[in-house]
Amino acid sequence: MARPSVAAERREQIIGATMTTIAEHGIHGTTLDRIADAVGMSRGHVRHFVGNRDKLLLDTAVAVFADDSGAVGSILPAGVQNMRGALDYLFGVEFGGPDVENAIVLGLVEFSRQRPEIAEVLTTAYTRTRVQLRELIARERPNASPESCATAAYGVLTCALGSVFLGDFDRDPSRLAHARAAAEALLSAV
Numbered sequence: 001m002a003r004p005s006v007a008a009e010r011r012e013q014i015i016g017a018t019m020t021t022i023a024e025h026g027i028h029g030t031t032l033d034r035i036a037d038a039v040g041m042s043r044g045h046v047r048h049f050v051g052n053r054d055k056l057l058l059d060t061a062v063a064v065f066a067d068d069s070g071a072v073g074s075i076l077p078a079g080v081q082n083m084r085g086a087l088d089y090l091f092g093v094e095f096g097g098p099d100v101e102n103a104i105v106l107g108l109v110e111f112s113r114q115r116p117e118i119a120e121v122l123t124t125a126y127t128r129t130r131v132q133l134r135e136l137i138a139r140e141r142p143n144a145s146p147e148s149c150a151t152a153a154y155g156v157l158t159c160a161l162g163s164v165f166l167g168d169f170d171r172d173p174s175r176l177a178h179a180r181a182a183a184e185a186l187l188s189a190v
Contacts, residue, residue, distance in 0.1 A: 010049045011059075013039050018060045023100040027107035030057070054115065061108050061118050064101070065125035072121055074128040083136045083187065090160035091180035098167045106168070130157050137190060144190045152190045159183040 017039035021030045032053050036043045050056045067073025075095075080086050089095055112119035133153035138144065144152075163179035 007049060010041075010045070014041070014046055014050050014056065015060050015063050018056055019064070019100070019104050022060070022107040023103040027057075027111045030107070032056075057108075057111060057115070058117050058121070060104075061121040064104060064108065065121060072124045072128070074132045075125055076129055076132055080132075080136075083133075083140055086133060086136055087156070087180055087183060090156070091163065091176050091183065093176070095160065096163050096167055096176045096179070102164055102168065106165075126157065126161075130154055133157060137187065141190050148190050152186055155186040156183045159186070 065072045137149040
């Protein structure tokens with residue numbers, strides 16, 4: 001088996017350090033110097049392997065939302081085959097609890113207001129998720145109109161994302177259950 005190149009290894013390490021830095025310092029506190037410190041390299045080496053900060057943040061956004069092929073995919077795990085699995089994930093602690101990954105995504109959301117290419121990565125990931133949810137709903141409710149499936153998919157996703165956002169400051173243990181119940185009520189209307 002071929003060993004990955006040093007450049008690929010370093011790039012992966014730098015992207016990991018970038019994620020850590022975003023989680024610890026926010027998007028505006030994520031500087032090349034802090035990333036270099038986190039990865040244990042000089043700033044010059046970081047730039048050599050990944051380019052400037054904007055390029056690095058774009059590559060980090062792609063890495064956060066990458067599917068198994070490395071392209072930006074749905075936020076749902078690859079094994080989700082039905083709405084129950086989608087709801088279990090979207091309203092489970094792994095996705096819905098406050099954690100490092102959510103801090104990274106919120107930092108990227110903030111940065112997307114200034115950088116259209118970051119906004120495009122986020123839009124692609126969430127659009128693919130919405131489409132996947134719409135397809136799962138349509139499969140389980142074959143008599144539903146395409147528009148009602150699309151609307152329900154949008155509602156489920158916004159319930160999940162709203163719950164994630166609230167999770168950063170609302171420690172109510174019933175938050176995820178209430179958000180899931182809202183999504184399930186929406187689905188029952190389809």
